[in-house]
Amino acid sequence: MIRKDLTPAMEDYLKGAYLLRERGEDITVLALAEALKVTPPSVTGMVKRLAGLGLIEHTPYRLIELTPAGTAVALEIVRHHRLLELYLAEFLGMAWDEVHSEADRLEHHISEDLEERIAERLGQPAIDPHGDPIPARDLTLPERDLVRLSALRPGVQATIARVSNQEPGLLHYLGTLGMVPGAVVTFVEVAPYGNVVTVKVGAGKGAVHSIAGEVASRVLTMPTSDEVAAPH
Amino acid sequence: MIRKDLTPAMEDYLKGAYLLRERGEDITVLALAEALKVTPPSVTGMVKRLAGLGLIEHTPYRLIELTPAGTAVALEIVRHHRLLELYLAEFLGMAWDEVHSEADRLEHHISEDLEERIAERLGQPAIDPHGDPIPARDLTLPERDLVRLSALRPGVQATIARVSNQEPGLLHYLGTLGMVPGAVVTFVEVAPYGNVVTVKVGAGKGAVHSIAGEVASRVLTMPTSDEVAAPH
DNA sequence: CTAGAAAATTAGGTAAGCTTAACTTCGGTA
DNA sequence: TACCGAAGTTAAGCTTACCTAATTTTCTAG
Numbered sequence: 001m002i003r004k005d006l007t008p009a010m011e012d013y014l015k016g017a018y019l020l021r022e023r024g025e026d027i028t029v030l031a032l033a034e035a036l037k038v039t040p041p042s043v044t045g046m047v048k049r050l051a052g053l054g055l056i057e058h059t060p061y062r063l064i065e066l067t068p069a070g071t072a073v074a075l076e077i078v079r080h081h082r083l084l085e086l087y088l089a090e091f092l093g094m095a096w097d098e099v100h101s102e103a104d105r106l107e108h109h110i111s112e113d114l115e116e117r118i119a120e121r122l123g124q125p126a127i128d129p130h131g132d133p134i135p136a137r138d139l140t141l142p143e144r145d146l147v148r149l150s151a152l153r154p155g156v157q158a159t160i161a162r163v164s165n166q167e168p169g170l171l172h173y174l175g176t177l178g179m180v181p182g183a184v185v186t187f188v189e190v191a192p193y194g195n196v197v198t199v200k201v202g203a204g205k206g207a208v209h210s211i212a213g214e215v216a217s218r219v220l221t222m223p224t225s226d227e228v229a230a231p232h
Numbered sequence: 233m234i235r236k237d238l239t240p241a242m243e244d245y246l247k248g249a250y251l252l253r254e255r256g257e258d259i260t261v262l263a264l265a266e267a268l269k270v271t272p273p274s275v276t277g278m279v280k281r282l283a284g285l286g287l288i289e290h291t292p293y294r295l296i297e298l299t300p301a302g303t304a305v306a307l308e309i310v311r312h313h314r315l316l317e318l319y320l321a322e323f324l325g326m327a328w329d330e331v332h333s334e335a336d337r338l339e340h341h342i343s344e345d346l347e348e349r350i351a352e353r354l355g356q357p358a359i360d361p362h363g364d365p366i367p368a369r370d371l372t373l374p375e376r377d378l379v380r381l382s383a384l385r386p387g388v389q390a391t392i393a394r395v396s397n398q399e400p401g402l403l404h405y406l407g408t409l410g411m412v413p414g415a416v417v418t419f420v421e422v423a424p425y426g427n428v429v430t431v432k433v434g435a436g437k438g439a440v441h442s443i444a445g446e447v448a449s450r451v452l453t454m455p456t457s458d459e460v461a462a463p464h
Numbered sequence: 465c466t467a468g469a470a471a472a473t474t475a476g477g478t479a480a481g482c483t484t485a486a487c488t489t490c491g492g493t494a
Numbered sequence: 495t496a497c498c499g500a501a502g503t504t505a506a507g508c509t510t511a512c513c514t515a516a517t518t519t520t521c522t523a524g
Contacts, residue, residue: 009481029502042482044503049480061489061502091323092349105341114334117324241511261472274512276473281510293472293519 004053004073008108011077012036013046014055017066018074023164027064072139079135080107080115082128087118089129096129096180097171130171131162131181131220146220150197150213152187158221159184165218177201177209179219236285236305240340243309244268245278246287249298250306255396259296304371311367312339312347314360319350321361328361328412329403362403363394363413363452379455382429382448384419390453391416397450409433409441411451 006014016035017027025031029043036043047064050056055070066074084103088094094102110118119125119137126142128134133142146161160183163174174180178201188198188208195213200206238246248267249259257263261275268275279296282288287302298306316335320326326334342350351357351369358374360366365374378393392415395406406412410433420430420440427445432438 007480030500038481039483040502041484041504045481088346092346092353094346094349098345102343102346105343106338109337109341111334111337113330114320114324114326117326121324239510262470270511271513272472273474273514277511 004069006073010046010050010055011073011108013043013050014066014070014074015077015081017056017064018071018078021066027066029064032064075135075139075141077107079137079139080110082132082134083115083118083122083125084110085128085130086122086125086134090122095172095175097168097175099129100166100168127162127181129181130164130166131160132164144222147223148217149185149187149199149219149221150190150216152221152223154187154189156223157184157186158223160219161222162220163218164220165215170215174211174215174219177211178207179209179211184224185221236301238305242278242282242287243305243340245275245282246298246302246306247309247313249288249296250303250310253298259298261296264296307367307371307373309339311369311371312342314364314366315347315350315354315357316342317360317362318354318357318366322354327404327407329400329407331361332398332400359413361413362396362398363392364396376454378452380449381417381419381431381451381453382422382445384453384455386419386421388455389416389418390455392451393454394452395450396452397447402447406447406451409443410439411441411443416456417453 013032013036016032020027020031020035029040029047032043032047033040047056047058050070051058055067055073057065057067081103084106085099088099088102089096116137124136126134126136133144135141144161147158149158149160152158160179160181162181163171163179165171179185179199183201184203184206186200186206188200190197190213191210196210197213197216198208198210199216200208245264245268248264252259252263252267261272261279264275264279265272279288279290282302283290287299287305289297289299313335316338317331320331320334321328348369356368358366358368365376367373376393379390381390381392384390392411392413394413395403395411397403411417411431415433416435416438418432418438420432422429422445423442428442429445429448430440430442431448432440
């Protein structure tokens with residue numbers, strides 16, 4: 001394996017591409033531009049350079065794909081990011097809505113040695129504070145199949161496993177509702193009109209809250225009842 | 233106080249200038265170029281830009297000085313650096329010869345919030361693993377007057393307080409001799425020819441080691457006997 | 465008080481990474 | 495099938511931060 005010497009910007013593009021694919025979305029110029037908050041021409045230019053390095057596969061006007069080498073780089077950065085998030089939460093008391101932006105900056109600058117020391121202190125963890133999986137040292141990923149909160153049937157109880165969103169405001173809000181990874185929720189209903197989901201939060205007689213459908217689709221759960229997902 | 237938005241490169245120049253002054257050296261273009269491992273024209277260019285921002289005082293061909301604003305920025309970075317060094321050593325088990333390069337990269341990327349959390353975990357420390365003073369939150373510096381190991385009189389006992397050097401190789405070597413901050417040494421002699429200093433390391437009957445004069449001048453001590461410094 | 469070396473600066477150039485403006489290509493619908 | 499809008503690309507240009515080569519300034523020693 002050749003030692004890659006990539007800039008933070010390059011790492012960001014690779015990570016961005018990886019995260020799009022992780023969410024099941026196509027890697028397009030526009031999607032990357034939005035994810036990285038740059039303009040489309042910037043993406044075209046960087047994609048060309050990364051393709052030249054063998055990290056990205058791209059024919060003009062077609063979809064972008066990460067090569068295995070590019071995926072490896074992205075996983076390394078994602079590992080840094082999620083280890084840092086967990087470390088900052090666990091050992092430095094940062095809230096789950098604060099850790100993302102800090103990790104976003106530090107992820108490009110920690111050495112392999114520090115990465116390993118952090119992983120060791122955390123006991124080689126598999127999940128970060130948002131429930132996102134942490135790639136292992138060999139860059140393999142723990143796999144779980146989760147169900148979107150918005151896709152549960154009424155009456156089904158589930159444990160929140162992952163919240164796929166990084167906006168501090170939204171995360172903070174979900175925190176105030178108690179809707180964090182590990183929390184137990186029961187699906188109540190979908191509003192007949194509009195896109196609103198109502199859930200009960202807590203194991204026994206918990207509080208009932210309504211959240212927007214787009215938010216509920218970012219909350220991934222492990223259902224505890226048998227009949228689980230609503231049809232379609 | 234206006235929010236400064238400086239690049240890591242700019243911060244490095246300001247820190248470099250500050251550290252030269254801390255060592256009592258003149259801030260020249262050449263000295264900065266060597267400290268930052270860039271060429272003199274790079275320094276001239278950056279100095280011009282930092283002068284434009286009011287962080288540096290400079291008339292062409294004259295010595296460079298930091299303004300109070302520039303000093304404040306430098307102290308902030310030095311605080312980050314030394315807090316990180318201590319944190320990495322204390323909480324992540326890194327050796328004193330490894331922490332410097334890690335801190336050098338991270339110092340530009342930690343938030344004020346993280347800085348404060350780290351300082352808190354460490355108990356608002358005043359000294360880093362090399363014995364270098366850590367600027368306080370208000371950027372004031374704890375002052376100690378120390379004596380170079382190379383300037384002690386024969387027979388004087390002293391505690392090593394600070395080692396002003398960052399080369400991992402040298403630091404590691406001094407570590408193997410037990411010559412680290414906190415260690416007690418007794419000055420034995422200066423070799424009659426050449427520039428070699430001999431000391432006994434340890435409180436009771438310690439091992440005797442000889443080190444180069446340039447190294448001994450980087451080791452700063454708090455003498456415990458009364459008659460302390462050699463004349464001249 | 466002047467020559468020459470050392471230090472600093474200017475001139476000119478490169479690369480990364482971004483921008484806006486102008487264009488091409490693609491794909492779906494009339 | 496031809497067109498039109500959206501997506502992508504090319505073109506031109508900016509800033510940061512570096513470089514080498516050439517020039518200028520300063521200081522010191524004779």
